[in-house]
Amino acid sequence: MEIQGGMAILLALDVALYSTLGFCPMDRAFIIHEIQRTAKENNGKPLGQNRFTSETGIKYTDWFGVYWARWSDAAREAGLTPNTLQAAYDRAFLFYKIGRSNATGRRTYELDLQLPDKTKTVHVIRTDDPAGIEAYWHTRFASKSKE
Numbered sequence: 001m002e003i004q005g006g007m008a009i010l011l012a013l014d015v016a017l018y019s020t021l022g023f024c025p026m027d028r029a030f031i032i033h034e035i036q037r038t039a040k041e042n043n044g045k046p047l048g049q050n051r052f053t054s055e056t057g058i059k060y061t062d063w064f065g066v067y068w069a070r071w072s073d074a075a076r077e078a079g080l081t082p083n084t085l086q087a088a089y090d091r092a093f094l095f096y097k098i099g100r101s102n103a104t105g106r107r108t109y110e111l112d113l114q115l116p117d118k119t120k121t122v123h124v125i126r127t128d129d130p131a132g133i134e135a136y137w138h139t140r141f142a143s144k145s146k147e
Contacts (some may be wrong), residue, residue: 026058028067034058036077045085046075098137100130 010137039046068074072082101107
């Protein structure tokens with residue numbers, strides 16, 4: 001079943017209206033159609049749950065526990081490959097540098113000169129006791145130190 005552009009907009013507006021009023025006219029076939037339609041507009045990749053809801057008006061409660069237990073199950077049934085979560089970085093590649101400085105910009109610049117990759121400032125603590133704060137954090141992470 002192919003829906004023309006104007007018809008799809010009308011259906012999306014109706015779904016949003018019905019959802020707002022508390023009615024749920026969606027059936028399994030309609031939700032699968034919307035998953036396929038939005039994936040087609042997204043270069044063949046299914047949208048995530050939040051973006052799917054914002055673009056179609058079909059809420060999590062309209063499908064979860066009613067037709068599918070997981071969003072990936074709905075994507076599979078629509079004939080698509082579900083998205084995967086981004087894997088965590090390997091801890092061997094993470095590097096944290098704790099230290100004090102009078103100028104954070106200068107410290108970042110100096111570290112960028114010393115390290116092969118660009119640095120990213122994660123947190124800056126403004127304090128009247130820089131030596132005490134530095135000592136605390138060095139002690140706190142001493143067990144994770146590779147030195």
